Amino acid sequence: PAPGPLWAPGRRNRDRRRAPAGHRPIRDKIGRLIDTLEDQNLLDNTVIIYTSDHGESLGEHGLWRKMNFYEQSVRVPLQISWSKVLPKNKHYSGAVSLVDVTATIMDIAGVPDEIVSLMKLDGDTLLHPLNGDDWAEHDFAFSEHLAHGTDRPAAMIRQGDYKLCYSYAAEPELELYNLKSDPGEYNDLSQNSSFKTVVSELTASLLAIWSHPNEMDSKIRESQQARLLIRRVLGDKAIF
Numbered sequence: 001p002a003p004g005p006l007w008a009p010g011r012r013n014r015d016r017r018r019a020p021a022g023h024r025p026i027r028d029k030i031g032r033l034i035d036t037l038e039d040q041n042l043l044d045n046t047v048i049i050y051t052s053d054h055g056e057s058l059g060e061h062g063l064w065r066k067m068n069f070y071e072q073s074v075r076v077p078l079q080i081s082w083s084k085v086l087p088k089n090k091h092y093s094g095a096v097s098l099v100d101v102t103a104t105i106m107d108i109a110g111v112p113d114e115i116v117s118l119m120k121l122d123g124d125t126l127l128h129p130l131n132g133d134d135w136a137e138h139d140f141a142f143s144e145h146l147a148h149g150t151d152r153p154a155a156m157i158r159q160g161d162y163k164l165c166y167s168y169a170a171e172p173e174l175e176l177y178n179l180k181s182d183p184g185e186y187n188d189l190s191q192n193s194s195f196k197t198v199v200s201e202l203t204a205s206l207l208a209i210w211s212h213p214n215e216m217d218s219k220i221r222e223s224q225q226a227r228l229l230i231r232r233v234l235g236d237k238a239i240f
Contacts, residue, residue, distance in 0.1 A: 069156040095141040099123035164202035
């Protein structure tokens with residue numbers, strides 16, 4: 001029979017069952033890597049960072065793949081092992097971001113602060129929270145989506161129990177979720193007057209990071225027009 005749509009329960013459940021099978025080879029390879037490091041007496045002096053660039057919707061909210069701000073897409077594992085230096089079984093429950101990984105690697109490598117400051121990194125080293133240092137001012141996660149799959153700049157900020165999603169327009173489209181009471185993100189609180197202050201504060205925090213979305217929107221559209229022109233000249237085989 002012809003396959004059903006991606007959101008059909010039968011197909012969705014079948015593909016969900018396949019997902020762990022795809023993860024197993026990764027676990028096996030990591031195990032082989034660790035075994036090899038131990039055999040070579042290199043494990044204590046090796047930093048292992050395990051993470052992913054994005055999650056997978058797997059049919060949640062009627063969506064597949066990524067390119068959205070739901071937890072299935074934006075929340076990924078991040079594990080750092082350095083048995084010689086970092087405490088074992090340390091778990092940090094606050095918000096961090098993949099942009100912090102670059103700063104963390106540079107900190108581990110001992111790159112001088114004056115060099116790091118010249119790079120104007122968006123993130124900060126995660127050795128601070130892992131070592132129990134105060135991380136309160138960094139306790140948020142920001143994400144943006146400007147690529148294919150969206151018709152306008154979109155961004156998200158997660159702080160504490162709340163996540164705000166912001167879609168740029170003359171009248172911005174907002175979504176607000178309490179991830180503690182609503183981990184599935186089914187109850188949008190953005191229009192609830194009881195959460196007006198939360199929406200206002202998170203919107204201000206997001207725009208402070210995001211700067212001027214109107215300018216960004218203009219640059220994106222200029223870039224799209226330029227790429228469309230190139231494609232008209234080179235043909236549909238020009239993929240970029």
